[in-house]
Amino acid sequence: MVRTSDEVQDALSEGTPVVALESTIIAHGLPRPENLAAAQRFEGQIRAAGATPATVAVIDGVPTVGLSSQQLERIATEDIDKASVRDLPVVIGKGISGATTVASTASLAALAGVRVFATGGLGGVHRGANETFDESADLSVLATTPITVVSAGVKSILDISATLERLETLSVPVVGYRTDVFPAFWLSESDYSLDWRVESGAEVAAIMQARDALGYRHGIVVANPVPHDQQWDPATHDRMLEEALASATQDGIRGKDVTPYVLSYIVEHSKGASLGVNLDLVSNNIAVAAEIATAWSARQ
Ligand code: PSU
Ligand code: MN
Numbered sequence: 001m002v003r004t005s006d007e008v009q010d011a012l013s014e015g016t017p018v019v020a021l022e023s024t025i026i027a028h029g030l031p032r033p034e035n036l037a038a039a040q041r042f043e044g045q046i047r048a049a050g051a052t053p054a055t056v057a058v059i060d061g062v063p064t065v066g067l068s069s070q071q072l073e074r075i076a077t078e079d080i081d082k083a084s085v086r087d088l089p090v091v092i093g094k095g096i097s098g099a100t101t102v103a104s105t106a107s108l109a110a111l112a113g114v115r116v117f118a119t120g121g122l123g124g125v126h127r128g129a130n131e132t133f134d135e136s137a138d139l140s141v142l143a144t145t146p147i148t149v150v151s152a153g154v155k156s157i158l159d160i161s162a163t164l165e166r167l168e169t170l171s172v173p174v175v176g177y178r179t180d181v182f183p184a185f186w187l188s189e190s191d192y193s194l195d196w197r198v199e200s201g202a203e204v205a206a207i208m209q210a211r212d213a214l215g216y217r218h219g220i221v222v223a224n225p226v227p228h229d230q231q232w233d234p235a236t237h238d239r240m241l242e243e244a245l246a247s248a249t250q251d252g253i254r255g256k257d258v259t260p261y262v263l264s265y266i267v268e269h270s271k272g273a274s275l276g277v278n279l280d281l282v283s284n285n286i287a288v289a290a291e292i293a294t295a296w297s298a299r300q
Helices: 006-014 024-029 034-048 069-077 085-094 102-112 137-142 160-169 201-213 234-250 255-269 273-299
Strands: 018-021 052-059 062-065 081-083 098-100 116-118 148-151 174-177 196-198 220-223
Touching (some): 006 018, 024 034, 024 069, 034 052, 052 069, 062 085, 062 102, 081 085, 085 098, 102 137, 116 273, 137 160, 201 220, 234 255
Parallel strands (some): 018 052, 081 098, 148 220
Antiparallel strands (some): 052 098
């Protein structure tokens, strides 16, 4: 069912490191034309670290792990639907293309046998979820999908406390990469501390192996903060966030449109400051994911 590119298939058969990347961040999370350049840079960074990039998307109805350069360009330039796990059967059935979220990227990458995935920020429980019930499928899918996701935590547009509680309920381990504090995407720190900290990719690979040995199929969240000197100015961040959330409420945005709406509002109104941090943190996550994937392949 899943089409794996020759390059990714070869890496998987030879047991060399592979890092999955999502496509919603390209199609809906980053503005054009920076999105295509960023997508290409992300892949280049993985190659430079000695691993094989596997960007995931549905291309004309085919779930694809490892995109050609033409396919990557299509994701960045065509108007492609955001496809979480529940949308996959629909876009596949209709034979159309879909940009995959953390949930659907994790799901398809795991089906192909990829064990490590780098993204920007996870989806989570939205503020006001006690009324709207808005909780990203990223969380429930990670509860049943054996992949390790490196992220800079969750965006502060979400309810970070509730997101961490849900991850605990869903039995998804959350470990800080060289930090005791859960990061807040554009900011290096949230108000929430972590139970576990690791110092290296090798430690994460050992945790993955233990999870496998137990027969568990949960994902593992590795929280990797953007360094303090790269974070967004906290005061501007807080102000922009309030504005973006108020605007989303006022415009009656709901469902899967909420996250892209808030992200593009912030990119538009922060004059590039948030975008620069967003690109930096993905890059930092890719570096850690490549380290984990390398340690994982050395263990096999
Ligand atoms: N974080 C980003 N940019 C993004 C997203 C997260 O920095 O574009 C996307 C991811 O694909 C994530 C999705 O899986 O938003 C979550 O959407 P929702 O809240 O609708 O589940
Ligand atoms: Mn939602």
